[in-house]
Amino acid sequence: EPEVTQTPSHQVTQMGQEVILRCVPISNHLYFYWYRQILGQKVEFLVSFYNNEISEKSEIFDDQFSVERPDGSNFTLKIRSTKLEDSAMYFCASVPIGGGNTEAFFGQGTRLTVV
Amino acid sequence: GDSVTQMEGPVTLSEEAFLTINCTYTATGYPSLFWYVQYPGEGLQLLLKATKADDKGSNKGFEATYRKETTSFHLEKGSVQVSDSAVYFCALRGQAGTALIFGKGTTLSVSS
Numbered sequence: 001e002p003e004v005t006q007t008p009s010h011q012v013t014q015m016g017q018e019v020i021l022r023c024v025p026i027s028n029h030l031y032f033y034w035y036r037q038i039l040g041q042k043v044e045f046l047v048s049f050y051n052n053e054i055s056e057k058s059e060i061f062d063d064q065f066s067v068e069r070p071d072g073s074n075f076t077l078k079i080r081s082t083k084l085e086d087s088a089m090y091f092c093a094s095v096p097i098g099g100g101n102t103e104a105f106f107g108q109g110t111r112l113t114v115v
Numbered sequence: 116g117d118s119v120t121q122m123e124g125p126v127t128l129s130e131e132a133f134l135t136i137n138c139t140y141t142a143t144g145y146p147s148l149f150w151y152v153q154y155p156g157e158g159l160q161l162l163l164k165a166t167k168a169d170d171k172g173s174n175k176g177f178e179a180t181y182r183k184e185t186t187s188f189h190l191e192k193g194s195v196q197v198s199d200s201a202v203y204f205c206a207l208r209g210q211a212g213t214a215l216i217f218g219k220g221t222t223l224s225v226s227s
Contacts, residue, residue, distance in 0.1 A: 043206075
């Protein structure tokens with residue numbers, strides 16, 4: 001069964017460093033998303049990406065964040081200068097074309113720890 | 116804006132007990148509604164969904180009915196198992212391609 005894969009599963013980084021979280025969405029999907037979940041809290045939307053551009057972003061997605069789809073398979077989230085409060089589980093998701101009732105398929109997540 | 120409110124946890128039950136996790140929503144238009152489950156150490160998995168009023172989603176013994184009149188999508192299971200211990204998230208999507216909006220999650224702990 002096709003699945004969304006994320007790497008690495010766990011990343012530890014020092015405050016102020018740049019990190020890149022990687023995702024390989026399901027191959028025929030067209031919408032891509034990043035969400036984050038701070039430990040014990042709700043899942044929060046960061047950004048959505050469609051047709052090679054950002055289609056929607058939340059207040060959390062400030063200038064420190066960027067997304068890219070550098071080739072036909074990868075979808076990356078870059079945090080330029082990490083802060084302690086960026087420590088969270090980051091989930092990538094993809095959705096095939098098909099409307100609002102289509103489920104989102106999530107990866108296993110990357111746990112980012114900023115020290 | 117659109118939002119989802121679900122009951123605070125944790126919910127602690129004995130095996131074979133009846134489960135209800137309440138979820139209500141606020142949205143313009145006619146959203147699709149979802150329940151996702153997160154088992155310990157894992158990502159989010161779709162549990163069930165409903166796309167229009169009065170639809171009932173069901174999977175693995177869990178059910179939820181899309182109630183437009185009460186803007187609710189409560190999750191129920193008649194007899195929970197230890198393996199159902201997880202965090203359950205209610206979510207909605209307003210339009211095609213837009214982001215899912217999640218509730219805060221409800222932790223369920225089932226003991227034998």
